[in-house]
Amino acid sequence: MAVDITFKDVAYTYQAGTPFESQALHDINLTIAEHSFTAIIGHTGSGKSTLVQHLNALLKPTSGTVTIGERKITPETNNKHLKPLRQKVGMVFQFPESQLFEETVAKDIAFGPMNFGMEATVAAKKAAEMLTLVGLPAELLERSPFDLSGGQMRRVAIAGVLAMAPEVLILDEPTAGLDPAGRREIMGMVERLHHEQHLTVVLITHRMEDVANYADHVVVMEQGTIAKVGRPQEVFQDVAWLQARQLGVPETTEFAARLQQRGFKFDQLPLTEAELAAALAPQLPREVVSQQHDE
Amino acid sequence: MMNKLLLGRFIPGDSLIHRLDPRNKLLLSFYYIGIIFLANNWLTYLVLFFFTLFAVYLSNIKMGFFIRGVRPLIWLILFTVLLQVFFTRGGTTYWSWGPIVLSQFGIVNGIYIFMRFVLIIFMSTLLTLTTPPLSLADAIEAILKPLRVVHFPVYEVALMLSIALRFVPTLMDETEKIMNAQRARGVDFGEGNLFQQMRSVVPLLIPLFVSSFNRAEDLATAMEARGYQGGEGRSKYRILTWQARDTWTVLVFGLLTGVLVWLRA
Numbered sequence: 331m332a333v334d335i336t337f338k339d340v341a342y343t344y345q346a347g348t349p350f351e352s353q354a355l356h357d358i359n360l361t362i363a364e365h366s367f368t369a370i371i372g373h374t375g376s377g378k379s380t381l382v383q384h385l386n387a388l389l390k391p392t393s394g395t396v397t398i399g400e401r402k403i404t405p406e407t408n409n410k411h412l413k414p415l416r417q418k419v420g421m422v423f424q425f426p427e428s429q430l431f432e433e434t435v436a437k438d439i440a441f442g443p444m445n446f447g448m449e450a451t452v453a454a455k456k457a458a459e460m461l462t463l464v465g466l467p468a469e470l471l472e473r474s475p476f477d478l479s480g481g482q483m484r485r486v487a488i489a490g491v492l493a494m495a496p497e498v499l500i501l502d503e504p505t506a507g508l509d510p511a512g513r514r515e516i517m518g519m520v521e522r523l524h525h526e527q528h529l530t531v532v533l534i535t536h537r538m539e540d541v542a543n544y545a546d547h548v549v550v551m552e553q554g555t556i557a558k559v560g561r562p563q564e565v566f567q568d569v570a571w572l573q574a575r576q577l578g579v580p581e582t583t584e585f586a587a588r589l590q591q592r593g594f595k596f597d598q599l600p601l602t603e604a605e606l607a608a609a610l611a612p613q614l615p616r617e618v619v620s621q622q623h624d625e
Numbered sequence: 626m627m628n629k630l631l632l633g634r635f636i637p638g639d640s641l642i643h644r645l646d647p648r649n650k651l652l653l654s655f656y657y658i659g660i661i662f663l664a665n666n667w668l669t670y671l672v673l674f675f676f677t678l679f680a681v682y683l684s685n686i687k688m689g690f691f692i693r694g695v696r697p698l699i700w701l702i703l704f705t706v707l708l709q710v711f712f713t714r715g716g717t718t719y720w721s722w723g724p725i726v727l728s729q730f731g732i733v734n735g736i737y738i739f740m741r742f743v744l745i746i747f748m749s750t751l752l753t754l755t756t757p758p759l760s761l762a763d764a765i766e767a768i769l770k771p772l773r774v775v776h777f778p779v780y781e782v783a784l785m786l787s788i789a790l791r792f793v794p795t796l797m798d799e800t801e802k803i804m805n806a807q808r809a810r811g812v813d814f815g816e817g818n819l820f821q822q823m824r825s826v827v828p829l830l831i832p833l834f835v836s837s838f839n840r841a842e843d844l845a846t847a848m849e850a851r852g853y854q855g856g857e858g859r860s861k862y863r864i865l866t867w868q869a870r871d872t873w874t875v876l877v878f879g880l881l882t883g884v885l886v887w888l889r890a
Contacts, residue, residue, distance in 0.1 A: 349636060385712070388805050413811055420808040428799075429806040431831035445811030476835065490810065 331419055333399040333497045335362040335385055336385070340394035342380055354380040355554045358394070364497075367524050367531045369541040369562070371549030371577055378534045379424070381551065382500050385532065386419035387412045417446045420496030424503050426487035430475040433439075435461065435486050438475050442494040453493070460489040465515060481512040492523070492524060498530040499523065505537070514538075517544060542566065542580040542601035550577070567599055580605050635757045641870060642684040642755045649871040653878055654752045658745055660878075663885040672888065676881055677747050684755050694750035695743060700799035702742045748787035758790040763863055780855045788844070796837070803832045809870050 340358040355377045364383075370378045382391040384396050387403050401415055420431065423429070432438035439460050440453035448456070455474045458471060464485040464587050475486055482496040490503065503518065505513040521544050523529045535541060541548055541562050548565045550558040552575060558565055566572070566579045571589045578584070583599050586606055590596060594613055600606040637643075638674035642650075664670050681691060695702070709731060716729025753761075773779050802813060807828045814825050 383805065386809060388808060410816070413813070416809055416811060421806075422811070423802065424804045426806065428832050428836055429803060429810070429828075431828045431835075442810035494810065 334364050334397075335399075335498070335530075336360070336397040337384070338395045338397070340384065340391040340396060342389060342394045344380075346392055353554060355384075357555050360496075360549065360556060362530065362532060362536070364530055365528050366547050367545045368533070368547040368549060369545035370532065370534045370549045371536070371538070371541060373559075373576060376551040376552040378551050379502055380554075382421070382502060382532060382534060385500055386416050386421050388421070390444070413446065417494050418496055418594065419498040419500065420491040420494050420501070422488050422491050422501045422504055423505060425484075426491070427475075427480065427483035429487055429490070430483060433474060434472050435475050436471040438486060439490045439493050442490050446494060448613065451619075456493050457489070461486070462592045464489045464519060481508055482553070483601060484508070484512075485516070488519075496529070499534065500532045500534075502534045503536065504533070505540070518622075520544065538566070538578055538580045538583075542583070548573070562601055563572075563598060566601055569599070634754065636686055636690065636754045638685055638755065640683055640685040640755070642680065642728060642751065644868075644870065645755075645874060646865055647756050647760040647869045648865055649766050649867070649874060650752055650756055651761065651764045651768065653874065654748055656878060657748050660882050661741055661744060664737075664741075665880070665887055666886045666888070666890040669885050670737060672881070673744055673882055674740065677744050680751055681747060684751055686751075686754055690754060691747050691750050695746050696882055698742070698746060702739060705742070706735045706739050708739050758793070759787055760863065760865075762787040762790055763861070763865060767865060780857075780859070784855055792840070795840075796833070799836055800829065800833060803829055 337358045337360040338463075340355060341353065342355040343351055343353045358381065370381065372378050380389065384391060384403070385398065387396075387398070387401075387407070390396075390403055390405055390407055392405055394404075398415060398419065431439050432441060436454060436457045439457035440448075440450070443453045444450060449552070458468060461468060461471060466485055466489075468487075470482070475483055476623060478486065488501075491499070499520070504520070505516050508516065517540055520531060520533070522588055524531045524544070531544075533540070533545065545562055548558075548560060548562050549556055550565060557575070558571075567585050569579050569583065572579055579587070579599075580601050582603055582605075583601055586594075586596055586599050586609075589610075590599070595609070596609050600609050661673060664673055681688065710724045711727065711731065711735050713731035714726055714728050715731075716733075718726055718728045722726040756764075762783060765786060766779060769777065769779045769782065807825075808814065810828075812825050812828055813821075814829070815822065817825075
């Protein structure tokens with residue numbers, strides 16, 4: 331079954347009908363295609379997290395329609411029978427390690443699949459499989475999740491979501507607070523899942539390098555609505571526009587933009603180091619290049 | 626979930642009631658609960674009713690909030706009222722079945738009890754809706770101060786109270802977040818039979834405990850790092866001052882008491 335996700339005129343208001351009501355989203359029209367890798371960027375409070383909570387019906391729109399595969403979610407949708415949907419759309423929240431609660435890592439990973447009706451023995455096998463997938467050694471299976479390091483806990487939590495075998499994986503800043511190595515490992519894992527298992531990935535991030543390296547689609551959120559949608563190559567061309575929104579661009583792109591001011595020419599601002607090198611090489615004087623090779 | 630929890634919810638405003646000294650408001654709220662028991666006939670209840678309505682009007686807060694404050698207690702109120710109605714004898718008896726009677730006094734008593742509940746809830750809702758929780762904690766500290774003479778740990782209790790109040794919204798956010806995370810893993814909160822519901826609480830409570838302990842430790846470290854020292858000699862950021870309007874409200878309550886004593890049967 332294809333799981334395309336479509337937002338049509340979606341608005342969401344927190345605490346509607348009280349003096350505390352605040353509009354978090356308005357005029358959202360968006361399609362997230364199957365097998366795509368969508369990055370959502372935007373300022374803190376721009377509505378990113380609220381937006382993704384509509385993807386598995388944790389929140390229902392105050393007006394408008396969200397279509398997830400064949401399910402239509404409207405403001406009138408009943409809260410029951412959403413389970414099949416939540417199995418298809420796996421969600422990794424910010425700091426997901428706070429959702430761990432079981433006595434052992436194995437039990438915690440098996441918790442999700444068992445809620446969706448998987449046999450205990452099958453779920454246990456699945457847990458072991460998932461632990462390897464997130465790059466943790468099998469001997470952790472019988473340990474308490476609270477004995478692990480922060481990075482390990484996070485990977486166990488992610489394994490717990492992956493064990494539900496979702497078709498869409500939502501990650502809300504999965505690398506926040508991790509060291510560079512941990513960050514690379516998590517992002518590498520997400521990339522693998524996207525390529526090998528053809529998961530549709532939706533990633534909220536503040537790291538433009540991740541957007542440049544992994545995403546094929548970017549959504550820029552601003553004050554509760556979508557300010558720009560496009561391929562990273564398109565979105566990152568307008569350096570000034572992004573910086574005015576305090577979002578910035580990948581370091582490489584920023585560097586290239588500075589080179590451009592000094593007279594270098596780019597058809598399109600490069601996003602990654604490889605692209606930069608390829609674009610720069612023909613423009614450098616030959617002697618300099620050969621000299622560097624000699625050294 | 627945040628929508629439902631109104632009890633103890635502060636609504637910012639600038640009305641006369643908002644500006645009263647929290648110590649005064651707290652003491653008068655308790656005093657009001659006391660003088661409600663002076664009322665024993667229609668006239669006195671009517672006076673109290675209009676007095677409360679006027680206070681609500683002065684606060685500039687919509688009536689709906691007060692009515693919603695009654696809702697969580699409605700079963701307790703109905704239970705008490707029905708006990709009164711069916712087990713009080715006296716006056717004309719309209720109907721009876723074994724020990725259960727429906728009498729004139731019973732009905733009148735039932736209405737009085739109902740009024741008493743509603744008025745008390747309205748007045749205490751008024752207190753919590755118009756007073757920031759931390760001001761309330763300050764007020765409690767000020768009121769408990771005399772107990773220092775008997776070595777009651779007033780400062781510590783006040784600090785515990787302020788911290789508890791401060792973390793209510795934080796814990797509620799945390800609860801909501803963990804509930805969402807577990808919902809995404811297929812937990813149905815509030816569905817199924819009692820046993821299933823009890824089981825669904827475990828994946829919520831354990832993470833909450835863990836994060837509360839972590840938070841407590843962080844808070845203690847942060848307070849020590851900034852050299853916190855409680856007790857004697859610690860100055861206050863929010864200073865409570867008694868104003869003329871506080872004196873006036875006390876006089877109005879005095880007058881109300883006089884009227885009630887005069888009108889009661």
